[in-house]
Amino acid sequence: MGSIAQATYWTIHGSSLVLALHLLGLTLFGYIAARRLGPLLAARRDPRLDRPWQRLGRVAQYWLGQWRHPRFRFAGALHILIFAGFLILAGRAFKLLALGVSDRFAGEGGGWYGAVHAYAATAVLLAMIAAAARRLVLRPARYPRSADAIFLLGLIALLMAADGVFEGSEGAFEHRAMALASLPWLVGAVFAHASLPVLRGLHTGAYFVHEGAFIGLLCYRPFGIQFHVETSLFSIYFSKLDRGTVKPVRWDIPDEHLDSADGFGVKRFEDFTWKHILDFYSCADCGRCADFCPAHAVGRPLAPRTLTIKARDYVFRRYPVFQSAQDGQALVGGLFTEDEIWSCTTCGACEAECPLLIEYIDKIVDLRRGLVDDGRAPQSLHKPLKALESRGNPFGKLERKRGEWARDVVTNGSRPLETLYFADSISSYDERMQAIARAAARILARLQQDFGILGAQERDSGHDVRRFGEETLFQALREHNTEAIRASGARRIVTADPHAFNALRHDYRDLPPVEHISQVLARAVEQGKIRFRPAGEAVYTYHDPCYLGRHNGLYEEPRRVLDAIPGLRRVEMARARDRSFCCGGGGLALFYEPKEKERMAVRRVRMAAEAGANVMVTACPFCMANIEDAIKVAGMEGRMEAIDLAELAERQMEPEAKVPEPEITQAKVVGS
Amino acid sequence: MDILVCAKRVPDTAENEIEIKADGADIERDDLVYSVNEADNYAVEAALQIAACTGGKVTVVTVGGEEDEEILRREMAMGANGGVLLTDDAFRDSDGRGIAAVLKAFVETGHYDLILTGVQADDGCAQVGGMLAAMLDYPFASLVTSIEVVEGGKLKIAREVEGGNKEIHAIDLPCVLSIQTGINEPRYVGMRGIRQVASIPIPRLGAPDLACALAMTGKGNAKVQRSRYFTPPAGKAAEILEGSRDEVIEKLIDLLKAKGGLN
Numbered sequence: 001m002g003s004i005a006q007a008t009y010w011t012i013h014g015s016s017l018v019l020a021l022h023l024l025g026l027t028l029f030g031y032i033a034a035r036r037l038g039p040l041l042a043a044r045r046d047p048r049l050d051r052p053w054q055r056l057g058r059v060a061q062y063w064l065g066q067w068r069h070p071r072f073r074f075a076g077a078l079h080i081l082i083f084a085g086f087l088i089l090a091g092r093a094f095k096l097l098a099l100g101v102s103d104r105f106a107g108e109g110g111g112w113y114g115a116v117h118a119y120a121a122t123a124v125l126l127a128m129i130a131a132a133a134r135r136l137v138l139r140p141a142r143y144p145r146s147a148d149a150i151f152l153l154g155l156i157a158l159l160m161a162a163d164g165v166f167e168g169s170e171g172a173f174e175h176r177a178m179a180l181a182s183l184p185w186l187v188g189a190v191f192a193h194a195s196l197p198v199l200r201g202l203h204t205g206a207y208f209v210h211e212g213a214f215i216g217l218l219c220y221r222p223f224g225i226q227f228h229v230e231t232s233l234f235s236i237y238f239s240k241l242d243r244g245t246v247k248p249v250r251w252d253i254p255d256e257h258l259d260s261a262d263g264f265g266v267k268r269f270e271d272f273t274w275k276h277i278l279d280f281y282s283c284a285d286c287g288r289c290a291d292f293c294p295a296h297a298v299g300r301p302l303a304p305r306t307l308t309i310k311a312r313d314y315v316f317r318r319y320p321v322f323q324s325a326q327d328g329q330a331l332v333g334g335l336f337t338e339d340e341i342w343s344c345t346t347c348g349a350c351e352a353e354c355p356l357l358i359e360y361i362d363k364i365v366d367l368r369r370g371l372v373d374d375g376r377a378p379q380s381l382h383k384p385l386k387a388l389e390s391r392g393n394p395f396g397k398l399e400r401k402r403g404e405w406a407r408d409v410v411t412n413g414s415r416p417l418e419t420l421y422f423a424d425s426i427s428s429y430d431e432r433m434q435a436i437a438r439a440a441a442r443i444l445a446r447l448q449q450d451f452g453i454l455g456a457q458e459r460d461s462g463h464d465v466r467r468f469g470e471e472t473l474f475q476a477l478r479e480h481n482t483e484a485i486r487a488s489g490a491r492r493i494v495t496a497d498p499h500a501f502n503a504l505r506h507d508y509r510d511l512p513p514v515e516h517i518s519q520v521l522a523r524a525v526e527q528g529k530i531r532f533r534p535a536g537e538a539v540y541t542y543h544d545p546c547y548l549g550r551h552n553g554l555y556e557e558p559r560r561v562l563d564a565i566p567g568l569r570r571v572e573m574a575r576a577r578d579r580s581f582c583c584g585g586g587g588l589a590l591f592y593e594p595k596e597k598e599r600m601a602v603r604r605v606r607m608a609a610e611a612g613a614n615v616m617v618t619a620c621p622f623c624m625a626n627i628e629d630a631i632k633v634a635g636m637e638g639r640m641e642a643i644d645l646a647e648l649a650e651r652q653m654e655p656e657a658k659v660p661e662p663e664i665t666q667a668k669v670v671g672s
Numbered sequence: 673m674d675i676l677v678c679a680k681r682v683p684d685t686a687e688n689e690i691e692i693k694a695d696g697a698d699i700e701r702d703d704l705v706y707s708v709n710e711a712d713n714y715a716v717e718a719a720l721q722i723a724a725c726t727g728g729k730v731t732v733v734t735v736g737g738e739e740d741e742e743i744l745r746r747e748m749a750m751g752a753n754g755g756v757l758l759t760d761d762a763f764r765d766s767d768g769r770g771i772a773a774v775l776k777a778f779v780e781t782g783h784y785d786l787i788l789t790g791v792q793a794d795d796g797c798a799q800v801g802g803m804l805a806a807m808l809d810y811p812f813a814s815l816v817t818s819i820e821v822v823e824g825g826k827l828k829i830a831r832e833v834e835g836g837n838k839e840i841h842a843i844d845l846p847c848v849l850s851i852q853t854g855i856n857e858p859r860y861v862g863m864r865g866i867r868q869v870a871s872i873p874i875p876r877l878g879a880p881d882l883a884c885a886l887a888m889t890g891k892g893n894a895k896v897q898r899s900r901y902f903t904p905p906a907g908k909a910a911e912i913l914e915g916s917r918d919e920v921i922e923k924l925i926d927l928l929k930a931k932g933g934l935n
Contacts, residue, residue, distance in 0.1 A: 259867045375750065375859030382860055387687045389863060390705040396687030398703060472863035 004100045004207050018100030018211070025215030032222045033230075035321045039270070039277050045251045046273030048238040055237050058357070063236045068355040072288060075134075078127050079355075082156075085124035086229075089163075092117045096163070096210060118167060118182035125160040125183060128153045142287030148224040149285075155217050162210035169202040223316070225285045232356050235282040238275050239357035243348075244506040244551040247273075247362045249369060249471050258472065265369025265469065269311075269318060269331060272363065279358040280312040289350035289360070294582040295343045299597035302343035304350040304360050310335055332371055339595055341367045342378055345585030346467045347546040352578045361467070368469025381468065384591045389473055392459035392480070393425040394588065403455025405434035409441040410453055419444065419451035420490035420512075424500035425460040426586075426621045432628070433621040439650040440496040440517045446653060447524055451494070457484040463503035463547075464587020478508055485511060494520055496646050498547035498620045499586045505552070516548060517646050518619050522557035525564040532652040535568035541613035542570065542645075543604065543627070544580035545620035558619050558645050565652050573611040581607060583630075586622030601630030605640055619645040673728040673821070673845075675719040676784040677752070678775055678804070679712035680734060681743040682794040696900040708743040711790025713750075715851040717858040718819055719788055720751045726821055728785070729753040735763055735774050744874055749865035750858070760878035762886055767894035768796070772803035774889060777882035779808060786827070787848045791815055798850070805848035813843055814850040 005015040061067045066083055069076035092113075098105035132153045135143055143149070161183070168187025171178045172194065178185040191199060221227050228235075251273070253261050266272055289304035290296045296303045314335050318325055329335055344364045351360055371377065377385065384394035391399055403410075405428055410421070421444060427437040444451045462477035485493065495501050496517040504514040524530040542562060548554045555577045562570055575581045584600040585592075605627060608616045616627055627642040634640075643651075683690065683699070684707040691700040708716075719730045732747040734740050735758045744755030758774050766774070779787065787805075791814065792798030798814075805812030817838060818830040825845045830838045832852055843849075879886060887893065913920045928934040 259864055264864065372860060372862050373864060375861065375865075377860035377862075379857050382858075383686050385860070386684070386707060390684070390707070391687050396684070398689060400703070470862055472867070476863060 003103050003106065004204065005103050005106075007204070015101050018097075021211055021215070022097060022101070025211075025218060028215070029218045029222075032219055032321050035319065036222050036227075036281065039315050039319045040274040042270045043272055043274040043277050044270070046247075046275045047251055048275055051241060054241060055239075058239060058241075059233065059237050062239075062355070062357060063233055066355070068353070071353065075140075075286070078131055078134075082124055082127045082131075085120040085127070088120040089117055089124070092121075092163070093214060096166070096207070097214065100207060100211065114167075115179040115182075118164070118179040118184045121160045121163045122181075122183040125157055125164070128157040128160065132157075142291050144285070144287075146225075146285070152217075152220070152224065152226045155213055155220065159210060159213040159217065162206045162213060165202055166206035166210060169199045169206065173199045173203070222281075222321075225283070228282045228284045228356060231278060231282040235275075235278055235356050235358065238278070240359050240362070242506070243553075244502050244547070246365050246466055246507065249366075255475060258475075264373040264471075265371070266331065266363070266366040267370040267374070269315065271366070271370065272311075276359065276363050276366075277315060279356075279363075280308055280315055282356050283308040283312060283358060284356065285309055286355070288353040288355070289358075292349040292353045292579060294347060294349060294584075294600045294603070295345065295594075295596075297581075298600050298603060300339070300343035300594050301337060302340045307336065307340070307360070307363075308358065332367055332376075336367070338371065338376065338378075341371065342592060343594055343596075345546070345582045345589055345600075346464075347580075347582035347585070348550040349546075349579070349582065352550050365467055365469060368467075369471055370469075372469040372471075377468070377470070378592055380591050380593045381588055384588055385465070385470055385473065388460055388462075388465060388477070392477065393429060394460065394591065395425065395429050397429045400456050402428045402458055403453055405429075405437050406441060406453050406455070409438050409445065410451070417450065417452045417488050417490040418492070419449045420485060420488055420493045421451050421453050422461070422485075422493050422495040422497075422500050422504060422514075423453060423458065424495065424497045424621075426590075426625070427497055428458070430621070430625070433624065436496050436621050436624065436644045436646055439644065439646040440494070442650050443517065443521065443524075443530075443646060443653075444494065447520070447529060449494075452488070452490075454481075454484050454488065457487075459484075461497075461500040461503040461507075463499040463507065464585075464589060466503075466507060468588045474507070478503075482508060482511065496619070496621070496644070498545045498552070499622065502547040502551055516552075516554060516557075516619070518548065518554060518558040518561060521561045521645070521649050525561055530564075530649070531654045532565040532649070533654055534566040535652065538569070538615045539613045540568055540570045540615045540617055541573055541608050541611050542576070543573070543583070543608070543616050543618045543623060544577055545618060545623050546580065546582050547586070548619055549580055550578050558617070561645060561649060562617060565648075571611045571613050573607045573613075575607060583618075583620075583623045583626035585626075586620065590622065590625065599626070599630055599633060601626035602634045605630045605634050605636060609636065609640060614640055616640065616642045617645055617648055618642060673722060673726045673785045674783065675723060675728065675730050675786045675788060676779065676782075677712065677715045677719050677730065677732045677747070678734070678787065678789045678800065679716065679732050679743055679747060680709045680790070680793045680796065681706050681736060681740045682709045682796075685794055692901045692903060696902060699901060706739075706742070708746055709790050709793045709796075711792060711851060711853050713747075713790075713858045714853050714855050715788040715790050716747045716750055716752060717856045718851055719786075720859075721856060722786070722819060722821060731756060731782075731784075733758060733775065733778060735759070735766075735771050741874055745866055745869050745872075746861050748869045748872065749861045755874050757874055757876045758878075758882065759876055760882075762879045763889050765891035765894065766889045767896040768799040769803055769895060770885070770889040770893060772800045772807055773885040773887075774882055775800065775804050776807040777885040778877065779804070780884075781877075781881070785845050787846070789848065789850045791850045791852045801848055801850035808846075808848070811843050811847040812849070813841060813847070815852045816849045817852050817855050819849070819855075 007014040009017055066080045069079050095105055132150060135149060164183030165187050168184035169191060171184055171188040172191045178188050221229055249258055250261060263271055285305060287305050293304055332338055332341055341364060346361045387396035388394050421441060423437045427433045459477045459480045462474040466474035490512055492512045493504055493514045494517060501514060501516045504511055542558055562568055581604050582600055583604055618624055624642055624644055631637055631640050683704045687705050693700055716732060723730050730752045731754050732744055732752045733756045734744060737759055741757055748755050758778055763774055789801035802812055813829055813831055815832045816829050817832050820828040822828050827843050829841050829843055833839050913923045
């Protein structure tokens with residue numbers, strides 16, 4: 001078969017023509033890539049060069065290993081196939097490009113690599129057809145009708161087909177055996193008896209179609225969802241490593257200097273960090289985040305993918321490759337609505353789903369910081385925020401009454417303390433939730449723990465104050481609590497509130513180790529320190545609180561405690577563990593009045609009923625508040641009840657081993 | 673347009689358990705937290721919105737002591753250009769007329785196109801605004817629910833009247849308006865904002881600066897004096913409707929109709 005490089009096309013030498021085409025394509029791509037890099041350089045700092053080994057591990061798991069894809073069976077399998085095909089074909093593509101420049105790269109066709117790549121190309125081609133059919137015929141609800149996606153699938157299919165024709169025509173010419181049932185084999189079989197000029201024409205034509213499709217793909221990708229082919233490796237390498245945390249307001253300004261910072265939160269596009277803009281580029285618009293977003297599910301005006309795609313289109317308009325910049329639209333109030341930004345409960349379901357590890361919570365929190373700084377906090381949050389400022393709790397209750405819940409249960413408060421029980425606001429003041437705190441305290445007493453509370457010295461952990469964007473107030477609360485905890489001399493902290501747990505564990509610094517009561521219980525069960533009475537007839541299901549499960553990975557401990565109760569029948573809801581469905585959110589989310597069609601917790605209660613349960617066990621006072629309300633709203637009183645893990649464990653503790661009635665009735669409280 | 677807003681620091685009803693002292697002369701003030709009187713906050717927001725359209729400055733003034741500075745700072749964090757504290761032992765325990773007289777003396781030290789007050793203080797009598805207007809001989813409108821600046825030194829305002837209806841007036845400037853809550857959505861004041869204005873000096877004016885008011889201020893000149901606080905006896909307990917869901921709905925609708933909640 002004739003050489004591509006040595007042939008002459010309209011008086012131009014082949015290698016020169018191909019080289020010129022290559023250079024043209026590369027130059028164009030280089031220019032586009034440089035333009036796309038511009039916004040990243042204009043963005044805020046975000047140090048992501050630490051822990052290289054952990055980052056490489058992530059690349060191995062989530063990029064090379066495609067870890068998250070099997071969560072969606074069909075689409076995931078298709079993607080793994082295409083990704084593997086691309087990896088196999090990458091070498092082949094470069095070889096093909098090179099042999100147009102010089103015969104040195106032509107080499108022999110066939111061999112084992114020939115067979116592998118022939119099958120890979122065939123598989124990718126078929127996958128393209130399947131993917132296109134899926135989008136055009138099956139039309140899963142999460143895909144927008146995007147011409148962009150179909151065009152790209154077509155371009156890749158063309159690339160694969162050209163490769164097959166190139167290889168097949170060469171094989172037919174050389175009468176070489178080709179990988180059975182592969183595309184080159186098919187082409188070879190069809191053109192087995194074709195004349196030399198026909199084969200040569202096919203061969204040359206396929207080469208230039210391949211060249212065109214390759215350059216076309218390279219230069220078109222940075223304009224749409226296929227950009228993730230280039231950016232995903234970086235997005236995953238630089239992904240956020242510390243779950244449960246919220247990024248600082250500014251990486252380049254220490255907290256104590258924030259009062260005089262010129263910018264606060266994200267108000268204009270360049271206030272996003274470079275990694276967050278890279279995230280916008282990387283989104284493949286697969287919609288898995290939105291499928292699992294509870295806010296989206298109940299009709300709130302938020303879908304994580306839409307947020308990203310809007311931001312991506314915005315940055316493309318603001319930093320265009322060819323035209324002049326044309327977008328001065330405001331971010332919130334223009335591109336995004338305020339309701340959209342406040343609709344998020346920071347449950348993290350989207351981040352658990354995204355195959356590219358795109359971050360959402362940090363961006364939402366940063367946008368909220370910008371809004372709060374401009375005085376645009378939702379009206380319904382003004383009073384709770386003001387009360388948090390003056391009284392340290394969102395209800396405006398008196399500080400001196402904060403420890404009253406513990407009057408009959410906290411008796412041992414020698415100083416310095418071994419264990420500090422951190423109740424947080426809702427369990428301190430809400431009558432219903434006080435029962436959770438009391439149950440947890442009785443469990444600690446039963447385990448003969450030397451423990452006490454901060455009482456009037458405690459302030460709200462500020463967990464959701466921070467996540468609702470009022471960073472300065474959060475820092476004031478943190479400072480107060482940190483001092484009080486240090487002064488108590490406690491060597492460890494226990495709480496039954498996952499929001500407090502997450503705050504003390506991730507948002508505070510240099511505190512003693514923090515545990516959730518479910519961890520304490522699980523350990524006590526394991527060590528045989530607690531025995532339970534048999535449970536009754538009810539069917540239980542465990543609802544994973546977001547800040548215990550997704551944000552802290554505590555899925556098994558609560559279940560182990562439940563399973564240690566003899567005869568307890570437990571079923572799992574379809575959405576459990578890292579796919580748990582948020583109850584509606586805690587902290588300030590209780591005060592936010594969202595626009596929605598249905599309450600999240602009502603959905604959740606129905607899910608529990610569908611699973612066949614009549615008792616929902618949770619391990620968070622906010623889940624309790626939302627779920628108990630939802631049981632009433634859904635009209636399921638008498639058919640469904642909610643109980644906290646600590647309450648259930650305390651209720652089921654063997655009677656003989658129950659805590660002796662406290663001898664001292666006055667709560668001994670640290671610092672009072 | 674330069675606007676003056678008169679504000680007051682009051683115990684925050686949302687964050688306190690108000691208890692009356694045994695002798696009934698006052699409420700327990702040991703454990704109270706204070707904030708800007710809610711209606712005054714709406715007045716400041718209204719002023720800021722007008723100033724944003726027409727240009728000009730917004731000044732917030734209060735009569736009180738050192739501890740009242742915090743509300744001036746909060747309103748400055750909200751966007752007011754300045755705050756003034758009118759403080760003197762001679763002003764202490766004034767009645768509404770005395771406070772109005774101090775404010776009038778202050779207004780005459782400057783030049784303001786528009787003076788706003790809240791419709792009433794949480795612990796007050798809704799009287800200072802009207803008295804201030806009378807003393808200044810300015811036009812006055814109360815319960816204002818919208819303000820529009822029109823040409824020729826006039827405002828077009830809406831007032832709330834019984835039954836949720838509104839009436840529209842034209843009013844000449846300068847004038848005094850008392851602002852009803854709900855006229856706008858006051859912006860949030862974050863802790864960072866308050867810290868940023870923490871070191872701005874707040875001018876204080878006392879009796880020597882506002883001497884003309886002294887004949888009406890202080891306990892001795894007060895013509896209205898508070899004699900006692902009391903808690904009204906609890907009314908009849910809430911009524912709980914019983915029956916099936918449909919029956920309850922029917923009863924509720926009947927009740928609402930009977931009480932005028934539904935037409």
